[in-house]
Amino acid sequence: MRTKASPQARSGARDIAGRPIAVLVVHGPNLNLLGEREPEVYGRTRLADIDRELQRRGREMNLEVETFQSNSEGAIVDRIQQARNKSEILIINPGAYTHTSVAIRDAILAVAIPVIEVHLSNVYKREPFRHHSTIADIAHGRIMGFGAESYDLALQAARTIVEAARAETSRAGRT
16 A cells, blocks of 8 residues: 655645544454455455554545444444544445445434445455445445555545545635
8 A cells, every 4th residue: 555645745734724634444344354364355464454554644644544443333333423523534344234234324324424435355346245335325435446555545535525625614614
């Protein structure tokens, strides 16, 4: 997930509101086994390495990145609800819950923050049951098929989405 930081990011420049962007990254079930479980599908990168890289890239981009992983649907719902009024954007890899969880969908709707859906593999190159996502229609976007790099792409998108929302809020406040 190595990409070159922009001059603005390297200089530690603040975003439009002068404060870091609060990003919550939620990893769903079985992602704690990354690097061991089906490496031909998910790669050899471990979740701890992904989280470490998310933190590093977040610092470069003036993002406060918090990560969370659970195999429990209820714990994921609880953590998403806790993001209300704290996180400005959610990046989520719901894992197998992608295809089944109305509870996670409802939690995302309840917190009313933008969401980016992430998958390591391209779900459309896999079994047909993986083609359905319960959150695709409420996600700002979906990134999949780039392995661990999918998370870095999501961070870049998260910054763009929040900066645009902050700019719009700022413009609306001046009129």
